[in-house]
Amino acid sequence: MLEISDLSVGFSREGRFARVIPGLSYSLRRGETLGIVGESGSGKSVHALALLGLLPQPPGKVLGGQAIFRGEDLLTVPEARLRELRGGQIGVVFQDPMTALNPVLTVGRQIAEPLMRHKGMTRRQALDRATDLLALVGIRDAARRLSQFPHEFSGGMRQRVMIAIAISCEPALLIADEPTTALDVTVQGQILDLMAELRERLGMTMIWITHDMGVVAGIADTIQVMYAGRTMERGPVEAVFASPRSAYTWGLLQSLPHGARPPGGRLHQIPGQPPDMFNLPPGDPFAPRNPFATERCHVEAPPLRQVEGSVPGHLAAAWYDLPALLERAR
Ligand SMILES: Nc1ncnc2c1ncn2[C@@H]1O[C@H](COP(=O)(O)OP(=O)(O)OP(=O)(O)O)[C@@H](O)[C@H]1O
Numbered sequence: 001m002l003e004i005s006d007l008s009v010g011f012s013r014e015g016r017f018a019r020v021i022p023g024l025s026y027s028l029r030r031g032e033t034l035g036i037v038g039e040s041g042s043g044k045s046v047h048a049l050a051l052l053g054l055l056p057q058p059p060g061k062v063l064g065g066q067a068i069f070r071g072e073d074l075l076t077v078p079e080a081r082l083r084e085l086r087g088g089q090i091g092v093v094f095q096d097p098m099t100a101l102n103p104v105l106t107v108g109r110q111i112a113e114p115l116m117r118h119k120g121m122t123r124r125q126a127l128d129r130a131t132d133l134l135a136l137v138g139i140r141d142a143a144r145r146l147s148q149f150p151h152e153f154s155g156g157m158r159q160r161v162m163i164a165i166a167i168s169c170e171p172a173l174l175i176a177d178e179p180t181t182a183l184d185v186t187v188q189g190q191i192l193d194l195m196a197e198l199r200e201r202l203g204m205t206m207i208w209i210t211h212d213m214g215v216v217a218g219i220a221d222t223i224q225v226m227y228a229g230r231t232m233e234r235g236p237v238e239a240v241f242a243s244p245r246s247a248y249t250w251g252l253l254q255s256l257p258h259g260a261r262p263p264g265g266r267l268h269q270i271p272g273q274p275p276d277m278f279n280l281p282p283g284d285p286f287a288p289r290n291p292f293a294t295e296r297c298h299v300e301a302p303p304l305r306q307v308e309g310s311v312p313g314h315l316a317a318a319w320y321d322l323p324a325l326l327e328r329a330r
């Protein structure tokens with residue numbers, strides 16, 4: 001469905017330049033849900049914006065790489081084609097529905113517009129479909145609510161409207177960036193259930209970006225842990241949760257309550273600060289905060305490779321043997 005190879009993105013700030021994503025590669029199978037986690041500034045949003053052609057350029061710049069979506073390279077297709085894909089075959093949900101929705105247009109019109117643009121529907125057909133979509137995302141009295149404006153909806157309801165817009169054209173791929181972060185835990189749970197149901201019904205492939213390991217556990221097949229624009233660990237959720245191999249992943253998991261991991265377990269208990277991308281340490285960027293770091297970690301960045309003795313596709317970037325170190329520390 002999607003094959004990203006060596007995506008590299010830079011940013012300039014005050015006359016300085018940083019490679020905030022030095023070379024990201026991953027692929028996504030049809031129907032797979034990928035959960036991308038990592039602290040603030042790890043490059044989660046920047047990588048998604050680069051894929052969607054929405055990176056602010058300047059100060060950002062895509063420096064290289066490929067992102068093949070159904071045979072087309074998203075990084076080099078013409079802007080017009082990308083616009084056609086966005087909202088059509090690729091649905092997008094961002095964190096803040098108030099900035100993404102147009103305050104002066106009715107909700108009905110905003111759902112109908114992509115259907116008219118991408119699916120060639122008449123206004124009447126699109127509004128009928130919009131009613132179905134609002135009902136599908138769990139908004140009651142849908143026909144009446146079509147003529148209302150975004151401010152007449154609660155935060156959770158607005159996020160549902162955003163989801164209705166994102167799925168309106170039955171996208172093959174849905175990219176969601178912190179779609180539930182602004183919502184309270186109960187509403188967050190409802191939206192997650194809704195997404196899981198829609199994924200089944202529409203056969204969608206999803207990229208779900210979040211701070212929240214609990215959300216990843218609930219919705220993703222595959223987890224990708226990012227730090228300083230790099231993948232520190234990636235693999236099937238069960239394998240990574242059961243035996244993390246990057247100390248960063250381990251730290252994120254430690255910050256959650258043990259046993260049940262409900263949505264809401266946020267990541268903020270790793271000592272130290274996320275790195276300044278304009279002033280990265282040499283070697284493994286997590287080394288300065290890593291209690292298990294070896295001398296080598298401070299001088300040479302570890303490659304991302306298959307974890308020995310784990311399931312295929314469980315990859316980690318670490319010079320040390322975390323399970324052995326944890327065993328010894330016991
Ligand atoms: N407009 C910008 N100008 C300069 N640098 C930027 C800009 N936007 C992002 N960056 C840089 O890109 C890096 C990655 O940012 P990104 O927004 O992808 O982080 P994130 O993982 O999405 O974080 P969060 O969890 O806070 O959303 C940041 O560390 C920052 O240095």
Ligand SMILES: [Mg+2]
Pocket residue numbers: 044045046177
């Ligand atoms: Mg972000």
